[in-house]
Amino acid sequence: MTTAVRSVRVDLAERSYSIRIGSGILALAGPAIVRATAARHAVIVTVPGVGRRYGATLTKSLRDAGVRVDRISVPDGDASKNLEQVKRLYGALLRFGADRQTVLVALGGGMVGDLGGFAAASYLRGIQFVQVPTTLLAMVDSSIGGKVGVNLAQGKNLVGAFHQPRLVWADTDTLRSLPKRQRACGFAEAFKKAAIWDARYFARIERDAERLLELDGPLIPVIAGACRIKAEVVRRDEREGGLRMLLNFGHTLGHAVETLTGYGKVLHGEAVAIGMVAAGERSEAMGFAPPGTAERLRALAARFGLPTELPLFPRSAYISALRVDKKMKDTRIQYVVLRGIGSATTARLTPAEIAPLSRSRGVSRRTGRRRSGAK
Ligand SMILES: NC(=O)c1ccc[n+]([C@@H]2O[C@H](COP(=O)([O-])OP(=O)(O)OC[C@H]3O[C@@H](n4cnc5c(N)ncnc54)[C@H](O)[C@@H]3O)[C@@H](O)[C@H]2O)c1
Numbered sequence: 001m002t003t004a005v006r007s008v009r010v011d012l013a014e015r016s017y018s019i020r021i022g023s024g025i026l027a028l029a030g031p032a033i034v035r036a037t038a039a040r041h042a043v044i045v046t047v048p049g050v051g052r053r054y055g056a057t058l059t060k061s062l063r064d065a066g067v068r069v070d071r072i073s074v075p076d077g078d079a080s081k082n083l084e085q086v087k088r089l090y091g092a093l094l095r096f097g098a099d100r101q102t103v104l105v106a107l108g109g110g111m112v113g114d115l116g117g118f119a120a121a122s123y124l125r126g127i128q129f130v131q132v133p134t135t136l137l138a139m140v141d142s143s144i145g146g147k148v149g150v151n152l153a154q155g156k157n158l159v160g161a162f163h164q165p166r167l168v169w170a171d172t173d174t175l176r177s178l179p180k181r182q183r184a185c186g187f188a189e190a191f192k193k194a195a196i197w198d199a200r201y202f203a204r205i206e207r208d209a210e211r212l213l214e215l216d217g218p219l220i221p222v223i224a225g226a227c228r229i230k231a232e233v234v235r236r237d238e239r240e241g242g243l244r245m246l247l248n249f250g251h252t253l254g255h256a257v258e259t260l261t262g263y264g265k266v267l268h269g270e271a272v273a274i275g276m277v278a279a280g281e282r283s284e285a286m287g288f289a290p291p292g293t294a295e296r297l298r299a300l301a302a303r304f305g306l307p308t309e310l311p312l313f314p315r316s317a318y319i320s321a322l323r324v325d326k327k328m329k330d331t332r333i334q335y336v337v338l339r340g341i342g343s344a345t346t347a348r349l350t351p352a353e354i355a356p357l358s359r360s361r362g363v364s365r366r367t368g369r370r371r372s373g374a375k
């Protein structure tokens with residue numbers, strides 16, 4: 001069962017931790033969590049669907065390691081990533097008698113990781129926290145780096161903290177139940193990291209895209225590769241002073257697409273794929289990147305079934321949506337551009353310079369609907 005567990009270290013002095021990635025390792029989480037936290041009590045935070053599938057295995061493994069275990073579910077969906085649910089979690093933690101020796105274990109996707117992580121960061125001014133990601137996006141992206149938080153009615157991720165986990169424990173077998181459309185979103189965030197950082201890693205994903213989408217081929221090394229890049233960027237820039245901004249590649253226009261289409265229609269990774277292609281084109285047009293850069297992004301995204309065309313909205317709508325981008329300083333946006341596949345920098349551009357030129361390029365409002373969400 002447990003073949004080739006990969007380990008990636010996030011090196012942050014006394015806040016350092018390991019990311020472990022392997023097939024069938026969920027049942028081994030208990031002893032690893034005890035080693036990383038010395039906790040005697042764990043509170044698992046999850047959503048019903050994930051809890052039903054994987055909660056029992058995790059609970060048993062913790063109990064066998066001598067840990068008292070409590071569990072609480074929050075309703076599924078990003079709408080639950082809010083302060084009401086944080087309050088509910090505080091109430092549950094108090095009821096369960098959680099103290100500084102308790103570890104909060106987030107079992108699920110990025111929603112649960114961000115929400116549970118924020119509760120862990122703030123309850124009693126911070127308790128220990130472990131991520132058990134069950135979506136590909138959470139494995140390659142959101143579970144690493146310590147950014148936790150919730151949405152407000154006024155916008156996404158407006159309240160949060162930096163709170164590093166003690167351990168990230170990723171069992172790739174859990175991805176079997178994840179719909180392909182969700183998997184593809186994880187691959188978008190993985191090849192985004194390749195695009196800004198490592199041309200060889202990008203080529204490796206290109207070699208095996210279809211097999212990877214089937215959770216076949218070099219899945220574990222590819223996940224580890226994305227984790228390694230994120231770990232390296234976070235190590236150099238834990239609190240987003242500069243370098244970490246490169247991870248926003250594809251996100252500026254991506255967020256605009258999410259805003260314009262209404263959250264949820266185009267999934268985040270899909271919007272990022274569209275944003276990456278557009279940013280690749282801009283990088284070429286500005287002379288940063290050689291011709292063909294955007295085409296490689298487009299071709300790879302398409303092989304994962306990800307959309308690549310900006311949905312059809314008036315240019316003025318894009319400009320307004322870009323104006324509310326929170327990365328905007330003065331009237332310009334730090335826009336991440338590529339120097340080529342594997343290397344990125346930023347350029348300070350106005351919303352008008354980033355927005356698509358005309359409506360003629362977009363093909364469909366329903367960009368996210370190109371593929372079915374088949375399992
Ligand atoms: N903290 C960060 O650095 C960071 C980075 C990127 C994204 N995020 C956040 O992450 C969230 C998106 O993460 P996500 O895409 O994982 O979303 P998610 O947690 O909402 O999960 C997506 C869906 O998949 C389901 N699911 C989870 N695991 C499953 C499994 N193994 N099998 C079947 N279904 C499963 C979930 O119940 C949900 O319906 C957003 O809130 C975003 O803001 C945070």
Ligand SMILES: [Zn+2]
Pocket residue numbers: 189251268272
């Ligand atoms: Zn993202």
